[in-house]
Amino acid sequence: MIETDILVIGAGPAGSTAAKHAAIAGSSVILMDKKSEIGSPKRCAEGVSKEGLKKLGIEPSERWVTKEASGIRMVSPNGTSVTLTEDKVKLPEAGYILERKVFDKYMAMDAGRAGVQIMIKTLATGMRREDGQMVVTAESMGEEFQIKAKIVIAADGPESRVGRWAGLRTSLKPKDMESCAQFEMAGVEMEEPDCIEFYFGSVSPGGYAWIFPKGDDIANVGLGVLTTMTDKSAYEHLLEFVKNNPATKNAQAVEINVGGDPVGGLLKKKVTDNVLVTGDAASMVNPLTGGGIISGMLGGRIAGQVAAQAVIEGDYSEKSLEIYEELCEAELGKSFEKYLKAKNYLLSLSDEELDQIAEAFQKSDFETINTAEMVRKLVKISPKALLKLGKLF
Numbered sequence: 001m002i003e004t005d006i007l008v009i010g011a012g013p014a015g016s017t018a019a020k021h022a023a024i025a026g027s028s029v030i031l032m033d034k035k036s037e038i039g040s041p042k043r044c045a046e047g048v049s050k051e052g053l054k055k056l057g058i059e060p061s062e063r064w065v066t067k068e069a070s071g072i073r074m075v076s077p078n079g080t081s082v083t084l085t086e087d088k089v090k091l092p093e094a095g096y097i098l099e100r101k102v103f104d105k106y107m108a109m110d111a112g113r114a115g116v117q118i119m120i121k122t123l124a125t126g127m128r129r130e131d132g133q134m135v136v137t138a139e140s141m142g143e144e145f146q147i148k149a150k151i152v153i154a155a156d157g158p159e160s161r162v163g164r165w166a167g168l169r170t171s172l173k174p175k176d177m178e179s180c181a182q183f184e185m186a187g188v189e190m191e192e193p194d195c196i197e198f199y200f201g202s203v204s205p206g207g208y209a210w211i212f213p214k215g216d217d218i219a220n221v222g223l224g225v226l227t228t229m230t231d232k233s234a235y236e237h238l239l240e241f242v243k244n245n246p247a248t249k250n251a252q253a254v255e256i257n258v259g260g261d262p263v264g265g266l267l268k269k270k271v272t273d274n275v276l277v278t279g280d281a282a283s284m285v286n287p288l289t290g291g292g293i294i295s296g297m298l299g300g301r302i303a304g305q306v307a308a309q310a311v312i313e314g315d316y317s318e319k320s321l322e323i324y325e326e327l328c329e330a331e332l333g334k335s336f337e338k339y340l341k342a343k344n345y346l347l348s349l350s351d352e353e354l355d356q357i358a359e360a361f362q363k364s365d366f367e368t369i370n371t372a373e374m375v376r377k378l379v380k381i382s383p384k385a386l387l388k389l390g391k392l393f
Helices: 013-024 051-055 100-113 159-165 232-245 293-313 322-346 351-364 371-381 382-390
Strands: 004-008 031-032 047-049 065-068 071-075 079-085 095-098 118-119 122-130 133-140 145-152 177-186 194-197 209-213 220-223 254-261 275-277
Touching: 004 013, 004 133, 013 031, 013 100, 013 145, 013 293, 031 100, 031 145, 047 293, 051 095, 051 254, 051 293, 071 351, 079 351, 095 100, 100 118, 122 145, 122 159, 145 159, 145 293, 145 382, 159 275, 177 232, 209 232, 220 232, 232 254, 275 293, 293 322, 351 371, 371 382
Parallel strands: 004 031, 004 145, 031 118, 071 194, 145 275
Antiparallel strands: 047 095, 065 095, 071 079, 122 133, 133 145, 177 220, 177 254, 194 209, 209 220
């Protein structure tokens, strides 16, 4: 039996951040991950905001930043495009395209330097409560063993299995989980090679398609769909998108990634006795953009700090840990509620309405660009937006 104050299950950015901050606060921490290589395979389009990294106190490194994006290009179903670059407008949410396989390991290394014990290729197979603590059974390289922890932080991804073991409802409705597919491609011929591109409408029902440049002619090309809005798989939609898009028709895929993206807003209940869930496991993903790296790390930081304080106080009860939910609500929840309503509004639009909005956007002057500003513009342009979103911002 291995004993520790805090066990973090899942070494993505949220889990590594939780482990790091728990260790900084004085707890003994184990961080375990089932994969043999942390960060592989990647699970997203790899974009993060500069402001988000700054808020987390993380200095960008050339080791894991592959491209700095200077703007965004939004394309409606009929091909009408709106390009916003930092030479035209302030772009506080413009950011970096990462190499997640390096970034995730970098974050785990950061946790290790803070004193965290890291266990790779270690799979949690079960969990039980015993004498006021949690005992997790695990398997690594054919060996079975147990880890006893005062607090377990579940950072094991969407629909957290560890959270379910603890009695939390982490399963999601189909309308709250996008199915995503992505290629990393070479030979991509982008119209604006320094801009992130988004494609809206029936090309990707329930979500959007994206092209995120990674330097030279390399890009992540993917999309997310809601299975409640299409009979085709995300992969089938991706094949069609790649075939028909001028930027990708001559490109070749060198990697494919598939997975789910929780876009229904924060889980209501994220704690129980001895257990917190964080990151994608707690649906810490912006419902409108589908981005979850920065928000997951912000949630992970709170989880690590709250867990470490509970260890100091010797109280691991649900009541003691409920401050985590309050802090997450203040940091993420209120904005997520607004973005969820905005997403539901966009899902109600036809391709023709999206084209009309794009044409109106072309004529608009933007002083800044972020998610909130985009919604404000929508309210001005569309009567339907005013009806549904006018009181949000």
